[in-house]
Amino acid sequence: MFLFTKTKILKYTALSAAFLLSANANSMFTVNLSAAYIDGTPIERSVPIAEYIQSRIAYQGETVTVFSRIRDSYAPGATMEFTSFGSTENITACSVSPFLATPFFCPADRTVGNSVDFYLSRNMSLAFARGTTAHEAGHAVAFKRENFSRIGPHREAELLADCIAGAYAKQHGDKEIMRSFITNIDKVLGPSGQFLPTISIAEREIAFRDGYNSGNIQACLDSQDYQFD
Numbered sequence: 001m002f003l004f005t006k007t008k009i010l011k012y013t014a015l016s017a018a019f020l021l022s023a024n025a026n027s028m029f030t031v032n033l034s035a036a037y038i039d040g041t042p043i044e045r046s047v048p049i050a051e052y053i054q055s056r057i058a059y060q061g062e063t064v065t066v067f068s069r070i071r072d073s074y075a076p077g078a079t080m081e082f083t084s085f086g087s088t089e090n091i092t093a094c095s096v097s098p099f100l101a102t103p104f105f106c107p108a109d110r111t112v113g114n115s116v117d118f119y120l121s122r123n124m125s126l127a128f129a130r131g132t133t134a135h136e137a138g139h140a141v142a143f144k145r146e147n148f149s150r151i152g153p154h155r156e157a158e159l160l161a162d163c164i165a166g167a168y169a170k171q172h173g174d175k176e177i178m179r180s181f182i183t184n185i186d187k188v189l190g191p192s193g194q195f196l197p198t199i200s201i202a203e204r205e206i207a208f209r210d211g212y213n214s215g216n217i218q219a220c221l222d223s224q225d226y227q228f229d
Helices: 017-022 049-074 116-121 126-146 155-171 175-184 201-214 217-222
Strands: 030-032 046-048 079-083 104-106 111-115
Touching: 030 049, 046 049, 049 079, 049 111, 049 116, 049 126, 049 155, 049 217, 079 116, 104 126, 111 116, 111 126, 116 126, 126 155, 126 175, 126 217, 155 175, 155 201, 155 217, 175 201, 201 217
Parallel strands: 079 111
Antiparallel strands: 030 046, 104 111
16 A cells, blocks of 8 residues: 555654553553554554564564565665554655554555554454565555556556465465455455545455466566556
8 A cells, every 4th residue: 555644644653661561551461452443443442562562573584585575676775664553754755544553555655564563453364464465565566667656556456465475385386375365455444445536445446366376576576456646
């Protein structure tokens, strides 16, 4: 997902005792993940501190691996930073609403903002996090190839990123990405695909499967189906 809003971003913060205790004013043993919305509905979920720490380590470890593999081969110079609910510091030249905090790509400084809290608040699998990270890294690949001075959220950009995510999954034998990403893609866009009114969930699935069937990121980049106007 591309992002161009100018509200405050949620910065990844160290898991210090102060942060953990302040994460939930009602309990010193849980981290409150309620500062998020799905389709306008607030999430009410708290996670035990031990589980939160363990999950952050797992999500960050696996998504860093995905991002590094794609960046090193196709988008050298791109970076990834982690965001957290509750922080108000910017980590990229772009920013995200604290009530959304979805993973995104910022073209201004070629940085992927990845949100562990986004995955945790929705109880998403590690496979879905890997697929989403591959999608956002796919935006960095396209941006590097086209050397765009300006790029916005349109259907070809999203479908190309989905194709790249599918190709990555096939290249690394990650069948779980295929199952989890396609099954849960509506958790990001919503069932009607309202983030981009001109794109449907079905179209995104087709693009992902195109990439998966070819197993070739370059084939996604060369495909006429995903060329930008």
